[in-house]
Amino acid sequence: MENRVYNFNPGPATLPLSVLQTIQEELLNYKGEGLSILEMSHRSKTFDKIVDDAMDAVKKVMGFGDDYTVLFLQGGATAQFAAVPLNLALPGKPALYVNTGSWSKKAIAEAKKLSIEPTVIASSEDQNFNYIPTSFEIDPNASYLHITSNNTIFGTQWQEYPKTGDVPLVADMSSDLYCRRFDPNQFALIYAGAQKNAGPAGVTIVIVRNDLLERSHDDIPTILNYKIFAEKKSLYNTPNCFGIYVVGLVMQWILDQGGIDKVEAVNRKKAELLYQTLDSTDFYRPTARPDSRSIMNVTFRLPNEDLEKQFVAEAAKNGMVGLKGHRSVGGIRASIYNAMPLEGVEALVQFMKEFERKNG
Amino acid sequence: MENRVYNFNPGPATLPLSVLQTIQEELLNYKGEGLSILEMSHRSKTFDKIVDDAMDAVKKVMGFGDDYTVLFLQGGATAQFAAVPLNLALPGKPALYVNTGSWSKKAIAEAKKLSIEPTVIASSEDQNFNYIPTSFEIDPNASYLHITSNNTIFGTQWQEYPKTGDVPLVADMSSDLYCRRFDPNQFALIYAGAQKNAGPAGVTIVIVRNDLLERSHDDIPTILNYKIFAEKKSLYNTPNCFGIYVVGLVMQWILDQGGIDKVEAVNRKKAELLYQTLDSTDFYRPTARPDSRSIMNVTFRLPNEDLEKQFVAEAAKNGMVGLKGHRSVGGIRASIYNAMPLEGVEALVQFMKEFERKNG
Numbered sequence: 001m002e003n004r005v006y007n008f009n010p011g012p013a014t015l016p017l018s019v020l021q022t023i024q025e026e027l028l029n030y031k032g033e034g035l036s037i038l039e040m041s042h043r044s045k046t047f048d049k050i051v052d053d054a055m056d057a058v059k060k061v062m063g064f065g066d067d068y069t070v071l072f073l074q075g076g077a078t079a080q081f082a083a084v085p086l087n088l089a090l091p092g093k094p095a096l097y098v099n100t101g102s103w104s105k106k107a108i109a110e111a112k113k114l115s116i117e118p119t120v121i122a123s124s125e126d127q128n129f130n131y132i133p134t135s136f137e138i139d140p141n142a143s144y145l146h147i148t149s150n151n152t153i154f155g156t157q158w159q160e161y162p163k164t165g166d167v168p169l170v171a172d173m174s175s176d177l178y179c180r181r182f183d184p185n186q187f188a189l190i191y192a193g194a195q196k197n198a199g200p201a202g203v204t205i206v207i208v209r210n211d212l213l214e215r216s217h218d219d220i221p222t223i224l225n226y227k228i229f230a231e232k233k234s235l236y237n238t239p240n241c242f243g244i245y246v247v248g249l250v251m252q253w254i255l256d257q258g259g260i261d262k263v264e265a266v267n268r269k270k271a272e273l274l275y276q277t278l279d280s281t282d283f284y285r286p287t288a289r290p291d292s293r294s295i296m297n298v299t300f301r302l303p304n305e306d307l308e309k310q311f312v313a314e315a316a317k318n319g320m321v322g323l324k325g326h327r328s329v330g331g332i333r334a335s336i337y338n339a340m341p342l343e344g345v346e347a348l349v350q351f352m353k354e355f356e357r358k359n360g
Numbered sequence: 361m362e363n364r365v366y367n368f369n370p371g372p373a374t375l376p377l378s379v380l381q382t383i384q385e386e387l388l389n390y391k392g393e394g395l396s397i398l399e400m401s402h403r404s405k406t407f408d409k410i411v412d413d414a415m416d417a418v419k420k421v422m423g424f425g426d427d428y429t430v431l432f433l434q435g436g437a438t439a440q441f442a443a444v445p446l447n448l449a450l451p452g453k454p455a456l457y458v459n460t461g462s463w464s465k466k467a468i469a470e471a472k473k474l475s476i477e478p479t480v481i482a483s484s485e486d487q488n489f490n491y492i493p494t495s496f497e498i499d500p501n502a503s504y505l506h507i508t509s510n511n512t513i514f515g516t517q518w519q520e521y522p523k524t525g526d527v528p529l530v531a532d533m534s535s536d537l538y539c540r541r542f543d544p545n546q547f548a549l550i551y552a553g554a555q556k557n558a559g560p561a562g563v564t565i566v567i568v569r570n571d572l573l574e575r576s577h578d579d580i581p582t583i584l585n586y587k588i589f590a591e592k593k594s595l596y597n598t599p600n601c602f603g604i605y606v607v608g609l610v611m612q613w614i615l616d617q618g619g620i621d622k623v624e625a626v627n628r629k630k631a632e633l634l635y636q637t638l639d640s641t642d643f644y645r646p647t648a649r650p651d652s653r654s655i656m657n658v659t660f661r662l663p664n665e666d667l668e669k670q671f672v673a674e675a676a677k678n679g680m681v682g683l684k685g686h687r688s689v690g691g692i693r694a695s696i697y698n699a700m701p702l703e704g705v706e707a708l709v710q711f712m713k714e715f716e717r718k719n720g
Contacts, residue, residue, distance in 0.1 A: 003389060003392075003394055004388065004389060004394045004395060005393070005394030005395055007394075007395045007399055009399070009400075009401045009404075010401075011401075011598065012398065012399055012400055012401060012402060012598065012601055013399060014395070014399050015396065015398055015399050017388075020387060020388050020396050020398065021388070023387060023398075024384055024387040024388060027380060027383060027384040027387065028364065028377075028380050028381070028384060029363060029364060032363075033365070034363055034364045034365030034367075034679065034681070035364060035365055035367045035374070035681070036375065036380050038372065038375055038380065038383075038560045038606070039367055039369070039372055039373060039374050039375050040369075040372055041369045041370075041371075041372060041682060042372060042561065044369075074434035074435045074436075074439075074562060074600075075434045075435055075439075075583045075597075076434075076597050076598050077597070078582055078583050078596065078597040079434075079435075079581070079583040081582070082581035082582065082583060086581075110581070110582060113578065113579060113581075113582070114579070114581065115579070193598060195598055200398045200600075200601070200602050201402065201598045201599065201600060201601045201602070202434060202562045202563070202598075202599070202600030202601070202602065202603055203562070218473065219473060219474070219475070221439070221442035221446075221470070221473075221474065221581065221584065222438055222441070222442065222470060222473070223435045223436075223438050223439040223442060223584075224581065224583075236438065237435075237436050237437070237438040238371065238372065238436050238553060238555055238561045238562075239561065239562070240434075240560075240561055240562030240600060240603070241372055241560070241561045241562070242560050242561070242562065242602065242603075243562055243600070243602075246398070319394065321394070321395070322401060
């Protein structure tokens with residue numbers, strides 16, 4: 001295993017070892033072409049196939065149909081916080097947001113900055129974002145409703161997506177796309193920085209329903225214009241070629257695991273194991289409300305901050321890294337994305353029990 | 361040599377073999393940390409050092425001082441076409457552009473799209489962009505003057521940069537940054553997609569004089585805001601971590617070659633060899649005016665298009681790929697960036713002579 005650690009970082013995050021090995025093997029000479037994927041023209045037939053295959057797989061894994069277009073963009077969720085209102089907000093039709101944590105807040109702030117006044121229809125800020133709001137009204141005249149499907153910092157995740165009727169549902173799925181099955185047709189637009197379940201940092205996956213593309217005006221920065229990038233199959237300009245290649249490999253890895261249902265089953269098992277451990281003691285205190293718990297980021301506290309520091313340090317010594325909670329909230333966070341093997345979580349649970357025994 | 365070809369593609373382009381080998385060696389386990397650079401948190405100490413070192417090297421290679429800040433952004437030149445006017449245009453002070461080809465035109469069109477009316481003070485469109493204009497007036501009241509330092513499609517390159525006095529000089533150096541020495545203090549802002557001389561596609565290098573940062577308003581998309589990214593040392597959000605890492609390796613490679621002067625000397629030798637070959641016969645017809653020739657992209661025609669097709673195909677059979685001219689102009693283009701070894705150009709010249717002998 002090349003002395004690799006169990007990497008619980010929230011993103012960039014652990015990738016499947018077999019994917020890394022493929023990258024390594026192909027790095028100097030991609031499939032006998034005599035050059036690296038890093039050196040390959042984005043206008044070559046070979047790269048065309050890499051993009052096409054990656055786009056197809058992005059849709060295939062979740063079952064998106066022909067009425068959706070995949071875009072490979074740059075700039076992460078931060079770029080999408082601007083792109084969504086710039087492309088999708090219609091005059092006189094409010095842009096709705098649910099505020100479930102730091103990333104929602106950034107999305108809301110960005111719309112405001114760009115003079116597209118956001119309407120926050122629900123928020124869990126009253127309880128320090130430890131839950132997902134479930135009761136709110138959706139103005140049927142809205143331009144769209146934006147949600148953050150998983151909140152890495154607070155360890156919460158939408159368990160069921162809101163029914164929005166004709167209002168386009170837009171989701172920032174940066175940290176949980178491909179963790180579980182959902183009905184793709186609920187969504188008008190999904191975006192995700194790839195660096196959790198789908199690849200390396202530097203490539204953003206956008207899946208957009210084709211009718212939404214007609215909203216893109218000509219007066220927004222080209223780099224943020226969905227329609228232009230859709231028309232050019234994401235090759236309007238030079239994309240992050242390497243990142244797209246890795247996304248394609250990760251999608252193939254999901255299919256090789258048996259598809260999204262198999263990956264979800266393992267994810268649920270990993271999360272259950274951790275939450276059971278947390279719930280079986282008072283030493284560890286999970287922070288998310290049980291009905292809102294994330295199966296991707298499990299957040300919890302120890303009796304005090306000194307113990308938390310010690311926990312993170314000792315875990316690292318035992319080959320488990322990246323467990324420190326986000327600096328804005330403290331505590332512990334175990335990010336258990338798709339590529340974290342069950343054995344990694346078993347090792348963490350073992351360590352947690354041992355740590356409690358010694359320090360409880 | 362792993363059966364590698366000579367890669368004359370205009371970008372993404374050839375990279376130093378030693379850099380690729382380092383990436384390959386470190387890919388599964390970065391310096392014994394037990395994880396890949398592709399899996400590493402952008403908030404880790406290790407990555408902090410990678411960014412710091414890369415930023416330092418980006419400045420060191422060209423001699424930029426403390427009054428300049430390096431940004432690693434995403435979105436390529438296309439994003440910068442928007443970012444430059446959005447950040448730097450001041451009310452009542454014209455945004456000046458020199459039009460030297462397709463990329464200049466895109467920069468100009470993007471400013472117009474964003475309602476920052478560009479003033480084109482010179483153009484070489486009258487001669488199908490086969491030269492760089494040298495006589496034009498610069499309004500001393502201008503917000504900035506934007507130039508494209510090297511024109512990949514037309515094979516032209518500024519030989520001397522314009523003297524702009526107090527008007528900030530902004531240059532798109534995507535295809536020739538690091539090909540030769542220049543006085544860094546001439547420039548207020550330089551940007552470059554990394555995928556020619558500096559790394560892989562997906563990371564954009566911006567070098568900006570610090571006083572310019574004060575122009576960034578709060579009402580432009582965060583992802584395009586120079587000031588915000590400068591304040592956060594390019595880590596406002598998750599960057600293209602891998603791309604930055606590779607840029608750092610390429611900068612170190614330049615230093616290992618003996619620095620920019622040594623790299624320039626090899627580049628001039630390669631270009632001379634090619635232009636001499638072109639000038640010594642009527643079979644090949646260089647397209648750029650001699651006083652405007654690029655040392656990065658050498659463009660030429662053959663007696664007819666059939667011969668050009670044959671040339672590209674036969675060269676590829678002989679292990680020299682990427683020689684087809686841009687689809688908008690046709691012909692042949694040999695892109696000979698830093699990482700193209702002299703031997704590659706010698707092999708090409710040999711092939712050209714042989715091809716002429718057979719078909720001339």
